[in-house]
Amino acid sequence: MVAATADPSGEHVRAGTPPDGWEPLLAWWDERRAELRAAFDTAPDTPAWQPFPSYDPVVASWARRQAHEAAMHRVDAELALGTATVAFPPEFAADGVDELLTMLVYRRADWSEFTAKGSVLVHAEDAGRLWSVRLAPGEPPQFDEQPFEPALTVEGTADDVYRALWRRPSTAKVTGETALLEPLTPP
Template structure:
């Protein structure tokens, strides 16, 4: 499997944001998000919209360094989005418009820049392509948070769900290379983790721990622990949105090693 085309990421950013907006329609914006317990649904929406604007501003200005939140127009959220809004709708109309406008502006900036434009990132790839992929999956995962909170249906396209797992493994690998203390423990012992999607042929991952760290590839092989489930559920598991014991997931082998992996890829 490979990364998606740049324009596809831009389209998915808009699509996933529209789906998030739909989930929020009629929802209790003060409801606590179980998968992000410090947040309400309103907090989650403002986080996503702020992230879009921050990444979009980095790309638009071809930033060469990190950009402080205070320099990102509209980063903190829309006027009138809080409880007790003068509009009488709890600020949800302003919040909805703000989410849509931010995603549209970011997708436009990414399309105008193209994937190869040089821009600051915190990761391994200093290009606009990094932000197109990152903002897509930021939205995909937080849409899951909103869906799990409200009981809404959730089913990203298979290639998007698979790429979300690919990107997350790349992020954990990058964190390990940068000396993150949790990710640093993902090494040694010859242990391995196999993910096997039961609904999408070929959607499999093999993660292998070595003395210098871990590597991963798309493969079918015997492992220390294997997890079988739908591709969506595997993606949610790897992003720690559902637990190994969730309905529909089958864990075979050393379940303690799966817990070890999940606990040490929990940063961010």
């Protein structure tokens, strides 16, 4: 992320190589964390290279992507500990659903492996959000403004739908042809 703001063109963005040894590694991570916080302290519209072609090349896009990545890793850690997991507010969870459905799934360069055909309705009830998705073999999902008769429905609270689509334990109600979820799998 820091390299992305330093070089918004992305021409010279390279992943850093962590040092060997525990103590140097911890210090290296602390330096990266401080740099990341400084990068996020810039204006949301600060130019920043994006590895995801469907994202705006600005810091705000990195913040959104990292917020949802961290949220799912937090759920994973809590599940691994056997403790109760955080409940995400409806607006945040609905944004995570939106990010996955309308942004991340387009990261795939090749849709030829997907053969699903049908319609999916995703409904985050407490957030008042609907996503109507049409799937065709070998093509990225298409989104409709209006709901339709779906072959698969995923519905519940925004938090439950968020978890279900990100393949985490959830009490979202999933009815219909569950094979239609495959093209919507997080990358």
